[in-house]
Amino acid sequence: GIILIAINPYKPLPIYEExxxxxYSGRELGDMDPHIFALAEEAxxxxxxxxxNQSLIISGESGAGKTASAKYAMRFFTTVGGCxxxxxxxxxxxxxxxxxxxxxxxxxxxxxxxxxxxxxxEIGFIEENVTGATIKTYLLEKSRVTxxxxxxRNYHIFYQLCTSATLPELQGxxx
Numbered sequence: 574g575i576i577l578i579a580i581n582p583y584k585p586l587p588i589y590e591e592x593x594x595x596x597y598s599g600r601e602l603g604d605m606d607p608h609i610f611a612l613a614e615e616a617x618x619x620x621x622x623x624x625x626n627q628s629l630i631i632s633g634e635s636g637a638g639k640t641a642s643a644k645y646a647m648r649f650f651t652t653v654g655g656c657x658x659x660x661x662x663x664x665x666x667x668x669x670x671x672x673x674x675x676x677x678x679x680x681x682x683x684x685x686x687x688x689x690x691x692x693x694x695e696i697g698f699i700e701e702n703v704t705g706a707t708i709k710t711y712l713l714e715k716s717r718v719t720x721x722x723x724x725x726r727n728y729h730i731f732y733q734l735c736t737s738a739t740l741p742e743l744q745g746x747x748x
Contacts, residue, residue, distance in 0.1 A: 575615065577607050581638035589645050591652060598653045609642050613649040621701055636684035643694055647706070654701040675733060677712065680726035689713050689728070 587593075588608070597610035605611060616627035629646055631639045677690035693709040721727055738748035 575602065575612060577609065577612055579609065579633075579638060579642060581636060581641070589648070594649050594652045597649075609645045610649050613646045614653070617650060617653060617701075620698065634683070636681075636687060640688060640692075643692070647694070647696065650696060651703050654698065654703055656703045675730045676728060677710065679721070679728050682722065682724045686729075 589610075593608075594610055597605060597608060597614050600611070600614060602611055602615045612629060616629055619625065620627045629643075631642045631646075633639050674686065674688065678686050678688050681687040689712060690710040691713055693711075694706060695709070696706045697704045718728070726732070734743070734746070734748055737743055738746075
């Protein structure tokens with residue numbers, strides 16, 4: 574299949590705005606510079622044209638920008654195809670991310686907020702409209718619960734619970 578190598582610049586760039594989505598929408602792969610939107614457009618058009626499921630596999634090291642790339646692809650689909658309903662499907666699906674990050678992200682030597690989850694995101698469509706999405710997660714590093722390297726930190730949730738131990742609603746937990 575098609576491979577796109579992306580590099581996380583660790584700063585916001587104006588290459589993910591709605592006008593860039595519109596520029597890639599309806600274009601053939603190779604007409605424009607390589608971009609996550611070019612891959613999303615190709616998958617979207619193949620799905621619409623042939624009525625078959627498509628996959629984008631986003632892989633990389635910690636801090637490479639995998640979660641951000643998935644968000645950009647989701648934004649592309651909801652912008653180009655629209656959403657079934659009145660509110661932004663992207664916001665609904667990604668609204669659970671901060672809670673999930675607390676349970677599945679940790680500080681590593683390369684990234685202060687590194688996801689320790691593998692994620693499988695399935696987006697549902699009726700014709701060209703996004704109708705919903707499901708995120709399935711699986712924990713990659715169970716060993717981090719009991720051990721982490723000297724420069725690293727355990728899952729964020731443990732630190733958040735300890736920091737909040739004095740709050741009245743957490744008094745009964747014995748933290």
